[in-house]
Amino acid sequence: MVASISVPGQAHWSSKAAFVLAAVGSAVGLGNLWRFPSEAGANGGGAFVLIYILCVALIGAPLLLAETLIGRHGQRSTVGSAKLLARQSNASSGWAALAVIGMIANYLILTFYSVVAGWVLYFIWTSGADVARTVAAGQPFAGAYADLTIDQVRQQMPDLFADPVKMSIAHFIFAAATTFVVARGVKGGIEVAATWLMPAFFVLLLGITVYAGITGDFAAAVAFLFTPDFERALQPQVLNSALGQAFFSLSLGGGAMVAYGAYASRDTNLGQTSGLISAADTSVAIIAGLAIFPIVFSVGLTPDAGPTLMFQTLPAAFHSMPAGALVAFAFFVLALFAALTSSVSLLEISTAYLVERFKMSRTLAAGLLGGGFFLIGMVSVLSFNVWADHRPLALVPGFTNANWFDVFDGVTGRILLPLSGLITAVFIGWIADRKLVDEETGLKSGPLLPLWRFLVAWLCPIAVFLILLFGLFPQLIS
Numbered sequence: 145m146v147a148s149i150s151v152p153g154q155a156h157w158s159s160k161a162a163f164v165l166a167a168v169g170s171a172v173g174l175g176n177l178w179r180f181p182s183e184a185g186a187n188g189g190g191a192f193v194l195i196y197i198l199c200v201a202l203i204g205a206p207l208l209l210a211e212t213l214i215g216r217h218g219q220r221s222t223v224g225s226a227k228l229l230a231r232q233s234n235a236s237s238g239w240a241a242l243a244v245i246g247m248i249a250n251y252l253i254l255t256f257y258s259v260v261a262g263w264v265l266y267f268i269w270t271s272g273a274d275v276a277r278t279v280a281a282g283q284p285f286a287g288a289y290a291d292l293t294i295d296q297v298r299q300q301m302p303d304l305f306a307d308p309v310k311m312s313i314a315h316f317i318f319a320a321a322t323t324f325v326v327a328r329g330v331k332g333g334i335e336v337a338a339t340w341l342m343p344a345f346f347v348l349l350l351g352i353t354v355y356a357g358i359t360g361d362f363a364a365a366v367a368f369l370f371t372p373d374f375e376r377a378l379q380p381q382v383l384n385s386a387l388g389q390a391f392f393s394l395s396l397g398g399g400a401m402v403a404y405g406a407y408a409s410r411d412t413n414l415g416q417t418s419g420l421i422s423a424a425d426t427s428v429a430i431i432a433g434l435a436i437f438p439i440v441f442s443v444g445l446t447p448d449a450g451p452t453l454m455f456q457t458l459p460a461a462f463h464s465m466p467a468g469a470l471v472a473f474a475f476f477v478l479a480l481f482a483a484l485t486s487s488v489s490l491l492e493i494s495t496a497y498l499v500e501r502f503k504m505s506r507t508l509a510a511g512l513l514g515g516g517f518f519l520i521g522m523v524s525v526l527s528f529n530v531w532a533d534h535r536p537l538a539l540v541p542g543f544t545n546a547n548w549f550d551v552f553d554g555v556t557g558r559i560l561l562p563l564s565g566l567i568t569a570v571f572i573g574w575i576a577d578r579k580l581v582d583e584e585t586g587l588k589s590g591p592l593l594p595l596w597r598f599l600v601a602w603l604c605p606i607a608v609f610l611i612l613l614f615g616l617f618p619q620l621i622s
């Protein structure tokens with residue numbers, strides 16, 4: 145029996161609800177609003193949604209419990225917590241390398257996440273100006289960008305991509321906001337942001353979904369999202385993207401949930417909270433789909449626009465919708481809230497590590513890391529314009545045509561996150577002391593504990609190994 149560990153000076157959430165809200169804030173983000181609809185749209189809708197839900201239930205949720213328990217047990221940074229559990233399990237402290245890979249992956253995600261969030265900021269700016277214009281003209285319920293032609297509305301995104309200055313300013317503002325919140329600390333920054341922004345997010349999302357249900361083609365959206373084509377569902381590409389999306393959306397693999405678990409109190413039942421967080425994140429993704437696709441279908445646009453769905457297709461759809469100007473603005477504000485509560489979790493991991501390892505002040509650590517990810521993110525900014533022709537990994541299969549932005553996204557999402565998730569599953573399923581782990585889960589009696597053990601020790605490593613393999617060697621499945 146190991147005494148519960150408490151580290152002097154370690155921050156804690158002020159309540160269990162605050163922990164759940166912050167973790168849901170981390171999970172719910174651009175992954176739900178931007179990545180999920182675009183992946184679902186590109187992978188056949190219903191087939192993707194079905195596999196995605198299975199991935200969340202069988203792999204994502206069990207790994208979420210594994211990650212939060214490593215953090216809560218260690219009450220340290222992700223690296224410190226993994227090291228401690230390895231030592232107490234008489235395993236090599238080399239297992240902490242898993243946390244280092246994850247930390248690097250999440251830092252790299254932050255560099256381009258902030259660029260995408262910058263696009264959101266830019267659209268808040270243009271749609272906000274549009275609302276001001278329609279209100280001044282006495283037509284607050286006009287469609288979005290009514291003074292532009294539909295082609296001009298669609299042209300806004302390519303125009304933004306061609307303008308590195310605008311993109312860097314937006315990226316800078318978002319990076320600064322993320323750094324500011326993290327520098328303010330766990331309780332005073334991250335928790336405050338989550339407790340204000342997440343409820344506002346839910347209200348806005350429900351409002352927009354009801355609006356989409358009334359004004360859009362809701363039936364077409366439901367049919368698209370919930371009629372699986374079983375032949376399609378079993379295609380390796382669909383399995384691969386669905387599992388990758390589950391990792392990204394639940395903030396798994398990189399240690400964000402380890403970091404947040406470290407601030408959870410000993411009486412938090414991690415088994416319960418993991419289920420709750422996974423369910424909340426998945427519901428938001430589906431509700432976001434039910435908000436976005438009716439609008440897209442009602443104006444005859446196709447769902448498979450990919451990553452430009454949110455910034456090109458959606459504004460074009462709002463163009464001809466009643467009150468489109470107001471709703472477009474509300475939508476982008478909603479996306480910003482979601483993005484910020486996720487980006488702070490990405491930055492928290494490395495900040496907590498620098499504070500612990502080098503006894504740095506939190507402000508200094510967050511400031512250094514904030515400046516760093518802003519600068520690295522500039523590479524992604526430039527990859528849309530000045531460096532648009534660069535193909536950094538031209539010789540690597542699967543990346544031959546990828547620009548820098550695609551490389552950051554692909555290397556983290558397709559390689560680093562699954563790799564670190566795989567190591568986490570092996571570590572918790574096979575290496576870590578069984579008693580210590582079981583105690584942390586909160587899954588005391590009944591079939592849940594053995595079921596969870598089976599999923600973590602067998603299903604997760606095997607399934608994740610397969611996505612890694614197909615992620616690295618796409619030619620195996622094509």
Ligand code: PHE
Nearest residue numbers: 171173174175392393395400
């Ligand atoms: N889950 C977040 C989203 O859906 C992104 C994220 C990934 C956050 C990894 C933290 C760690 O937007």
